[in-house]
Amino acid sequence: MNRPTRRRLTAAAMTVVALTAGTTACSSGDSESATGSDSGSYNIWDPYPQFAKDSDWAKLLDACGTEAGVKIKRTAFDTSDLTNKALLAAQQDNSADVLIVDNPVVSTLAEAGALTTTDENKVDTSKVDPNLLAAGQAGGKTYGMPIGANTLALYYNKDVLKTAGVDIASVTDWKSLTAALKKVDKAGKKGITFSAIGTEEGTFQFLPWFWGSGAQLTDLDSSQGVSAVSLWANWLKKGYAPNSVINNTQTTSWQEFASGDYAFAENGTWQLANAEKAGFDYGVLPIPGANGGNASAPTGGEFVTVPVQGDTGRYATTQKLVSCLTSTENLYDTDTTLSYVAPTSEVQDKQVAADAKLKPWVDAVKAAKGRTSDDLGTQYPKISEQLWKAVQSALSGSQSPKDALTAAQDAVK
Numbered sequence: 019m020n021r022p023t024r025r026r027l028t029a030a031a032m033t034v035v036a037l038t039a040g041t042t043a044c045s046s047g048d049s050e051s052a053t054g055s056d057s058g059s060y061n062i063w064d065p066y067p068q069f070a071k072d073s074d075w076a077k078l079l080d081a082c083g084t085e086a087g088v089k090i091k092r093t094a095f096d097t098s099d100l101t102n103k104a105l106l107a108a109q110q111d112n113s114a115d116v117l118i119v120d121n122p123v124v125s126t127l128a129e130a131g132a133l134t135t136t137d138e139n140k141v142d143t144s145k146v147d148p149n150l151l152a153a154g155q156a157g158g159k160t161y162g163m164p165i166g167a168n169t170l171a172l173y174y175n176k177d178v179l180k181t182a183g184v185d186i187a188s189v190t191d192w193k194s195l196t197a198a199l200k201k202v203d204k205a206g207k208k209g210i211t212f213s214a215i216g217t218e219e220g221t222f223q224f225l226p227w228f229w230g231s232g233a234q235l236t237d238l239d240s241s242q243g244v245s246a247v248s249l250w251a252n253w254l255k256k257g258y259a260p261n262s263v264i265n266n267t268q269t270t271s272w273q274e275f276a277s278g279d280y281a282f283a284e285n286g287t288w289q290l291a292n293a294e295k296a297g298f299d300y301g302v303l304p305i306p307g308a309n310g311g312n313a314s315a316p317t318g319g320e321f322v323t324v325p326v327q328g329d330t331g332r333y334a335t336t337q338k339l340v341s342c343l344t345s346t347e348n349l350y351d352t353d354t355t356l357s358y359v360a361p362t363s364e365v366q367d368k369q370v371a372a373d374a375k376l377k378p379w380v381d382a383v384k385a386a387k388g389r390t391s392d393d394l395g396t397q398y399p400k401i402s403e404q405l406w407k408a409v410q411s412a413l414s415g416s417q418s419p420k421d422a423l424t425a426a427q428d429a430v431k
Contacts, residue, residue: 059089060332060339063104064118065320066356067094074355082342086335101126104325108132113325115336116343118165121153121388124321125395128161132325136160139324139333141340145362149314153388154321156395162321163344166358168287169386170226170315171378176299178207178281186301191310192230192249195282199258202281209258211274212284213266214250214413218399220406222316222389223268223284224250226305228405229387230313235394235401238408238430239423245308247412247419254413264413286318287379288357302378304385312385319358359383404429 062079069075076092083090093114095103101123107113108130119127127133136143143151143163154162179186182205184198199209213223227250228235233243253259263271268285275283276296284305293300304312322340327333342348350368353360359379360366366380390398404426411422 058087059091060086060116060335061091061093061114062116062118062339063093063095063100063114065095065097065100065120066118067096069094074351078343078348078352082339082348085342086338088335088339090339104132105130108325111328113327115325115327115332116339117323117325118320119162119323121164121317121319121321122390122398124154124161124323125156125390125398127323127325128156128159129396133161134324134326134333136163139340140337141322141324141344145346145364147361147363147384149384149387149391150317150319150361152391153317154323156390156393162323163340164317164361165320165322165344166349166353166356166360167317167319167383167386168358169317169379169382170223170284170286170305171382172210172303172305173275173283173285173289173293174301174303175275175278175281176301178202178205178279181205182207182281184281186303189303189306191306192308195306196249196253196258199253199281200256203256203258208260208274208280210253210282210284211260211266211271211280212263213268213271214263214406214409215265215267216406216410218402218406219267220409221402222318224405224409225387225389226284226313226315229315230305230307232308235392235398235405238401238405238427239420242308243423244419247409247423250409251412251419264410287359290357290375290379302375304378304382312381314385314387315382316389317383317386319361401430 060083066075079090079092097120100119104113104117104119104127113132141163143160146164150164150167151160154160154164174186182202184201189195189198202209214220227246228243231242231246233240233246237243250259254261260274262274271283272285272289272292274280276292278298305315307313322343324333324336324340346365349360349362349365353365353369359376360369369376370380394401408422408426411417412419417425
């Protein structure tokens with residue numbers, strides 16, 4: 019871990035920093051400075067501004083600090099602000115001791131030279147499901163520990179499906195799902211809603227279908243990729259999905275489903291509390307692959323990382339803090355608070371034992387995949403942008419699925 023205390027950020031990282039006009043944060047400590055003369059204080063930055071000082075999350079951080087014999091100074095940022103702040107702090111040798119970031123950001127910070135590897139910081143990741151750990155890996159090295167994961171699945175309205183004469187057990191692949199949507203439409207109900215907005219959110223929602231077709235992000239215009247875009251485009255053409263999906267966020271598509279008129283909605287674990295309040299009986303089905311089985315949905319959730327420090331003597335205590343935050347006992351409590359599926363089978367089993375409704379979500383997470391996996395790293399944002407543009411073009415009818423994806427692949431090259 020003997021790296022220069024002042025690092026040069028890569029061009030990609032500097033671009034992110036340059037976009038920072040200012041950052042907003044709320045702090046449970048008395049300073050945003052990552053380092054200071056008080057060696058008994060350790061700084062933790064996280065993307066959870068919704069959790070105040072008296073929240074279970076903040077109390078856990080303090081408890082881990084007490085266990086390690088130090089005081090915790092916590093600062094909470096919005097996700098995009100946290101990325102920018104972390105990159106700038108790395109350039110100024112003023113990084114937090116523990117940094118909790120959205121999993122696609124890990125590769126950006128790693129490429130910038132801002133993070134230590136788990137080999138260096140001795141954080142034990144041996145119990146983590148490999149597919150979840152992959153989101154924090156780049157160049158054959160691991161740069162953090164997932165604190166939990168969320169992903170996407172299909173919520174379904176049992177009453178709508180009953181009215182349409184659809185047995186949910188029959189929905190096992192794209193053909194049977196489309197057949198179910200056809201029955202729902204004939205019964206005078208609405209089929210499926212999702213988010214296809216022209217942002218990362220749209221790509222996030224499209225990836226289960228893209229990966230479920232067998233396509234790879236390094237080959238956008240493959241025949242499999244074209245089949246995935248065609249699936250969505252045909253649903254819109256036949257009226258099985260509303261035109262509003264082109265502008266839908268995950269929140270607005272959920273609102274459509276919550277109206278009670280739709281048979282299916284693609285959404286995430288974070289909607290579980292809303293599903294309980296929806297006023298109708300619902301179920302959850304992992305997104306099917308084109309030919310059956312569970313499609314790989316993208317993993318959401320954060321990684322606990324250890325930034326590079328000029329004072330290497332801080333790492334031993336930092337390792338204790340990370341180990342505390344990611345212990346089996348604390349992962350269960352934390353992931354319950356965050357509505358996450360735990361990153362280890364041991365804790366996942368405990369979650370399902372406590373709440374059987376989490377079983378399809380655990381199954382979906384076990385089939386999930388990191389967006390930056392396959393060593394895409396900082397190439398992913400560029401690929402994602404072209405993919406959401408292609409989906410938008412195809413759904414709006416301005417280009418065929420094949421032409422839209424060919425243009426996307428050319429742009430990535």
